[in-house]
């Protein structure tokens with residue numbers, strides 16, 4: 285059985301803070317409709333994907349942060365997720381513990397958010413490239429771990445990862461040519477953009493040279509207010525744990 289928490293998980297609401305007013309606050313803000321367990325904002329690429337999908341869905345959620353520096357608290361929070369992995373979404377008593385499943389679930393819950401393209405062929409295409417990211421590119425993920433605070437000019441990319449980079453940039457070019465950009469499936473970001481966002485940050489961290497179309501796509505992703513918010517929070521994280529300097 286799990287032991288009692290020594291460190292309380294940090295819970296942060298993503299809703300806008302109420303403005304101060306002279307009148308006393310009569311009632312506390314209603315609880316967020318959902319919560320998501322997340323790990324390090326600097327290192328956890330799956331946390332970023334899940335969080336971004338929830339943001340794109342317009343979900344009102346609280347972040348339950350898994351501490352990176354307290355083993356017991358970490359164990360306890362991760363046990364909230366049946367897979368013992370992050371992200372895990374809790375929404376009205378329903379738990380969803382896999383990033384793609386979170387995307388599919390939120391598309392059902394927020395059908396007007398545009399998480400998946402409306403056209404059936406585009407939707408199938410979107411699901412296929414999300415699946416590729418979800419189950420593949422292990423060489424890229426091993427060779428270039430997400431590290432938002434990192435900056436490694438001249439980094440030698442392992443040959444096997446070159447193949448992944450080639451495939452990913454082909455996916456991006458095809459999508460942008462087919463749907464007109466600036467995002468993968470048109471003028472608004474969708475689940476696919478969230479799935480590939482941590483690849484964009486890796487390309488920047490490790491100075492991976494890409495063609496003009498992919499470079500413009502990277503800029504588009506980095507200009508998203510949600511990405512700015514996440515990266516600003518990542519930069520404030522104090523943990524720089526060597527063992528986390530790997531895909532996790």
Ligand SMILES: N[C@@H](CCC(=O)N[C@@H](CS)C(=O)NCC(=O)O)C(=O)O
Pocket residue numbers: 323327328329330331362368369370371381382383384418531532
């Ligand atoms: N396939 C899973 C991958 C999730 C995953 O690997 N999460 C990593 C963090 S990026 C994790 O929870 N690792 C264990 C830990 O942080 O202790 C998904 O789509 O959500």
